[in-house]
Amino acid sequence: MSKPLRVAAVVVTYNRLALLRQCLQALTNQTVTLAAIWVIDNASTDGTGEAVRAMPLSHLVYRNTGRNLGGAGGFAYGTREAAAAGYDALWLMDDDTIPENGALEMLLRADENLQGNYGWLSSRALAPDGSDQPMNRQRVTPYRDIGSYEGAEIPAVMASFVSLFLPTASVRKYGLPIAEFFIWSDDWEYTRRISRKMSCYVAPASRVIHAMQNPGTVNIATDVPARWERYHYFYRNDVVLYRREGLRGWLWLLAKDMWHTLQVLRDSRGHRWMRIRTIWKGFAAGVRFAPEIKYLR
Template sequence: MNAVDNRRNVAAVVVTFNRLEKLKKVLASLESQTFLPKALIIVDNASTDGTADYLHEYQDAFPLGGKVELRIVTLPKNVGGAGGFSAGMREGYRMGLDYVWIFDDDGYPEPDALEKLLGGYEQATKALSPDIPFACSLIKYIDGTISEMNNPVPTWDWGRLRAMGLRDLVLIDQASFVSVLIPRWVMEAYGLPYKEYFIWFDDAEYTLRISRDCPGVQVLDSVVVHDMGENKGVNFSMINEKNAWKFAYGIRNQGSYRLHHKSLAHYLLFCAQVWYAMRSGGVDKKLRRQMYCKMIEAIRFNPSIDYPQL
């Protein structure tokens, strides 16, 4: 048996919360993949918009029955994207699959997205190292332009694979959870994403964690369309009443990561950056105070890693 296994059993993991119409499009995209996953795991984050009923019907009339194993995981309460990905990846691990392929309920993979992603990952491992911990797709917005908020962070030697003749592969160390392929051994060795993060920075922390020693890879010809409301990046100067709840998680999570996984200096620098961005963006003083409280909360917030094998 080969040390680098040729097994290609993939579990597609979709986490959904109250976005039924988008979910339907995601499922349709998955059904039309040129390379079908072995399993489809849909994690329903206690949706209240009729998603549960729809999934029940979907299960009864699953169009890929016999080809793909469908597993619906209904969580008793909304645990955020982070909790949902953790639960879905754990389920994929339990099912004994070789990879999990994770994305949100607003990511529509193009028909050959998985085939290209898997092929690109295998090319990269063969050329560079079997220890490459993940592969992600190129994320586009619905209008065909690049998705501003889903750009991975390349490594200093990002063109190494290209120099080896693999034109569509870029070395990266940070990506968002829109079409990320993660091998089983990575979950065993590095655990699952922090479910306690709830939302925001869970994907960055996880991909940074698993690519600490060996970079991941972006497969440029594997494309997933991200159907978000507005195609723009985010920064801390944009905090307002509507989105403050999300930024609050972001500041707590990122602050915690900087302090507990980098250093006090990193944490202080991050706090200064947030302070400066909020000030220069004219963020409301009340909201600013709320964010400062989150910076303080980050000091005690240090979740431990869940390992799926335990």
Template sequence: MNARGKDGIAVRFGKMSKTAAVVVTWNRKDMLRQCLDCIIGQQGADCDVLVIDNASTDGTYDMVTADYAVPRVHYLDTGDNLGGAGGFMCGIEAAVTMGYDRIWIMDDDCFPNPTALAELLKADEELGGRWGFLCSAIYWTDGEICKFNRPKKDAFRHVDERDYRRKLVPVKMTSFVSAMFRAEVVREVGLPIAEYFIWTDDYEYTGRISKLHPSYAVSASKVAHAMRANARPSLATEDISRIGRFYYLSRNDVHCYRQHGAIGYAYLVAKTVYTAVDILLHARSGRGGRLYQLVQGTVDGFAFDPSVRHVNPNNHRIAR
């Protein structure tokens, strides 16, 4: 392993893969271990690995440095919990700055099939590198198609099983559960918006890319997403102690989809009305608090205007 403890990443000497897998983690070392084993066990293609740790306190650093002390695995502690958005911003910037051509990103609860990477790179070759992002087909742990975090054909329509009968499915957005980017596209469009913290940062970023470059879901590249349940998070039924997270979803959705014109605004209206009705009909407690997260996030989304950062080759987090 080439890392400077918790201070940054050091570029190793010697042969370097052209592809880096970027994994963002926070206090889920057992899931991270399974994710890393899946990446290291890829067949027909290889990659280096960048573990982006959002200041875990569960022994993640000790586990990675003890059990994955090999040249292809690098470790970076962000120093704080930056959320998924901040973690992916740091990880993608690190990978581009270190000189990787292809950046394959995922959360720590993403478990790629053995040929997931090879299929993405095969599609890359067949497309002649003329694409903005590629993404995998996402399934739940029981083999059923994932009901959350699927690629989207537009604001309203997700990719479904019928679409996956095609080799390549044109898409406009995808989650960060196994997505691949070209370094030159990252330099062109900038980085994910760290201020999103959680939720919708993936759709905003990939939507930004697909406005400029055709992008595809690669049906033969498959991953499992180990969510607690195969269902979309629901503000109406979420534990009352966790409803504050949904503020970010409402705020970020407004910022993201208002950039997509009439169809984006139509989506926002439909989703906001649906969520409000769902709360009124199905929430067993805390209806007022749940509606507050929805309304306040939606209102704040219209004033939310974070700037897009671009890759900084002199980023102090990265040891050259």
């Protein structure tokens, strides 16, 4: 009989204490006990640090990054620290992820079915109303979302950091998420980096609720105005991701950004030229952007 895997959950948080409490409660309710729960706090100012330190959980590890590194920086930090601590696998998620009680057990069952021969596993992410979260649909190619969740383990090439199960061996071999992305596309890039070399899978029986505040696909033409400025990162980071796919990747980038531009022109909420500049300045920045992939020492 194989030795049980020592799994550490890695939760990245920033100023969402109420959601973080729900996430941590769900992690403690798992049918399989975690070896540790790491909370990576991007320097929250809402009392997160004090609240987490006061929680009566002996296996909880709290780390404050000292400043807001963005989701990408938080996951790079947490993956590095937890992997270096020697766990067999990491379970990555945002603070608004609420796993069902059997989510980890189903990931471990998939690990057993696959005999450990995979780069990563990803859970099925649902909205609070039970529908699938569109932003978290895994991709079966870099250009096409998963069609259905029928089956035990479904091959995929991209997944989000909303419940990603990652053997530490994958981290050691393929490196860390790119912290310099700050937000957006860090999970797509990281999971695609691994899936180019190893088979990776969705485990649909493992289910989580993603209680995100702004559900939907990432698109400056359809998102709320309060988030428009941050879209520079999205259009920049996507260039790094898709240029690695060769000519087809470049064509995909151009088609997507042109489509978003047309959608902005048709949107009645104004600030059209600001949004269009964001798209194409981000694209131009991505052409010059060459972030280094860092590895565990």
